[in-house]
Amino acid sequence: MESDVRRVFIRVNTRKAVRPDGICGRVLKDCADQLAPVFTDIFNLYVTLGTVPSSFKRFTIVPVPKKPRPSGHNDYRPVAFTSVVMKCFEKLVRDFITFTASLHGPTAVCISPQPLHR
Numbered sequence: 001m002e003s004d005v006r007r008v009f010i011r012v013n014t015r016k017a018v019r020p021d022g023i024c025g026r027v028l029k030d031c032a033d034q035l036a037p038v039f040t041d042i043f044n045l046y047v048t049l050g051t052v053p054s055s056f057k058r059f060t061i062v063p064v065p066k067k068p069r070p071s072g073h074n075d076y077r078p079v080a081f082t083s084v085v086m087k088c089f090e091k092l093v094r095d096f097i098t099f100t101a102s103l104h105g106p107t108a109v110c111i112s113p114q115p116l117h118r
Contacts, residue, residue, distance in 0.1 A: 004095070005043065006036035008088045020058045021083040028084060043089050056086040 009032035012025040028035060046052050063076040070076055 002036050002040045004092055005040045005088070006032045008091050009036060009039075012084060012088065016084070017081060019081050019084045020060045021055060021085060023084055025084050028088070039085070039088075043092060046089065052086070052089070056083045056089070058083065 009028040014026045059080045059082045
């Protein structure tokens, strides 16, 4: 539903760095009302086609120090920055699966021709 997309956009953490897709979380949050209808259609298309564009699968790996004064490569851990739009889509899918499992139980087989959002 459009309201679900709007809710996820409003809850985007705006303190995170700009992601590989170049979309700033602040834009999604501040323009949630205008962007929710458009992204609802886009997300439903992903579900209908069963695919996600490769541009949303891109990530940037940044080395982050494990301790205050790193002295070697083992003193860093890799952090992957992924698309903020993809993270929103993943949250919506997770919420849908969690909701469906709560209705039918985690072991039930639920096959539906309906898109995630209407």
